[in-house]
Amino acid sequence: MSELIAKNPQFEAVVRDSFSRQPFMGLIGARMSDLKPGFCELTLERDVKLTQQHGFFHGGLVGSLVDSAAGYAAFSLYPENSTVLTVDMKVNFLNPSDGDVLIARAHVIRPGGKLYHLKGEAFSVKDGEEKLCLTGVFTMMCLLGKSDAVNLGQKTGASS
Amino acid sequence: MIDENLKTRIEPVFKSQKFMQHLGAEIIALETGKVSLSLNYDERWSQQNGYFHGGVVGALADNAAGAAAATTMPEGKGCLTAEYKLNLLAPAKGDKIVAEGRVIKSGRNLVIAETDVFVFDQGKRVHCALLLATLVAVS
Numbered sequence: 001m002s003e004l005i006a007k008n009p010q011f012e013a014v015v016r017d018s019f020s021r022q023p024f025m026g027l028i029g030a031r032m033s034d035l036k037p038g039f040c041e042l043t044l045e046r047d048v049k050l051t052q053q054h055g056f057f058h059g060g061l062v063g064s065l066v067d068s069a070a071g072y073a074a075f076s077l078y079p080e081n082s083t084v085l086t087v088d089m090k091v092n093f094l095n096p097s098d099g100d101v102l103i104a105r106a107h108v109i110r111p112g113g114k115l116y117h118l119k120g121e122a123f124s125v126k127d128g129e130e131k132l133c134l135t136g137v138f139t140m141m142c143l144l145g146k147s148d149a150v151n152l153g154q155k156t157g158a159s160s
Numbered sequence: 161m162i163d164e165n166l167k168t169r170i171e172p173v174f175k176s177q178k179f180m181q182h183l184g185a186e187i188i189a190l191e192t193g194k195v196s197l198s199l200n201y202d203e204r205w206s207q208q209n210g211y212f213h214g215g216v217v218g219a220l221a222d223n224a225a226g227a228a229a230a231t232t233m234p235e236g237k238g239c240l241t242a243e244y245k246l247n248l249l250a251p252a253k254g255d256k257i258v259a260e261g262r263v264i265k266s267g268r269n270l271v272i273a274e275t276d277v278f279v280f281d282q283g284k285r286v287h288c289a290l291l292l293a294t295l296v297a298v299s
Binding site (some may be wrong): 090092094095109110117119132135136137139 | 247249250272274292
């Protein structure tokens with residue numbers, strides 16, 4: 001993997017601030033455990049509320065966590081005054097996520113102008129050992145001139 | 161690197177694929193879980209801008225993933241692609257494309273494999289496509 005360079009010297013603060021403003025990531029208890037230009041790692045502790053019927057981390061959640069890691073890995077390379085949105089993702093589930101901790105890692109394989117291509121993986125950690133449970137590819141859009149801080153959903157709080 | 165033992169098993173299957181023979185694709189690397197295929201440019205494989213056609217890039221990438229998956233199968237078993245997703249990262253502009261397929265997981269029934277495709281343009285190597293596939297083991 002070639003060295004990627006962040007266009008925004010403040011990338012770490014910008015990315016971590018954005019992550020802290022994602023209510024969904026807060027809800028599941030995900031934390032950003034690593035961040036470098038073009039790379040992001042998110043970590044999540046197991047909670048029964050996050051599992052499916054067999055007690056594994058729910059597949060949709062595993063996909064979500066890697067999607068978020070991929071989004072922030074891309075966002076770390078974006079210029080100032082821009083924001084990120086997922087354009088597409090494709091994942092393959094390789095093993096059940098039956099560990100106590102879930103780790104999502106994503107890195108940019110090709111930065112572009114508008115579109116950034118990434119690879120992402122999820123690892124389930126059990127007895128200190130990491131097992132690869134998901135691999136996927138992601139495309140992220142760089143929305144130039146759009147603030148990341150604007151609530152584009154136009155709604156805050158719980159819907160009635 | 162070419163594993164000669166594997167070659168005796170994989171090459172006849174590859175050679176029996178009329179489509180790959182039609183294009184003139186070649187196996188340039190072969191070991192357990194890893195296969196690289198090479199295809200030279202021909203105007204007949206081009207799209208409107210003179211680049212390798214995306215469909216040709218996908219076909220070569222799929223075949224590299226399939227051949228890599230086949231190397232992980234026991235004798236007498238082969239693989240069929242169930243689905244793939246292709247990301248075209250850059251225009252495939254050049255004299256040659258090389259598809260490097262590798263197995264991520266080989267299970268009892270399913271194999272997950274990915275392929276990176278590089279285009280060579282006057283000695284410059286550009287990562288132009290990425291494929292992620294699911295293959296089914298068949299007897």
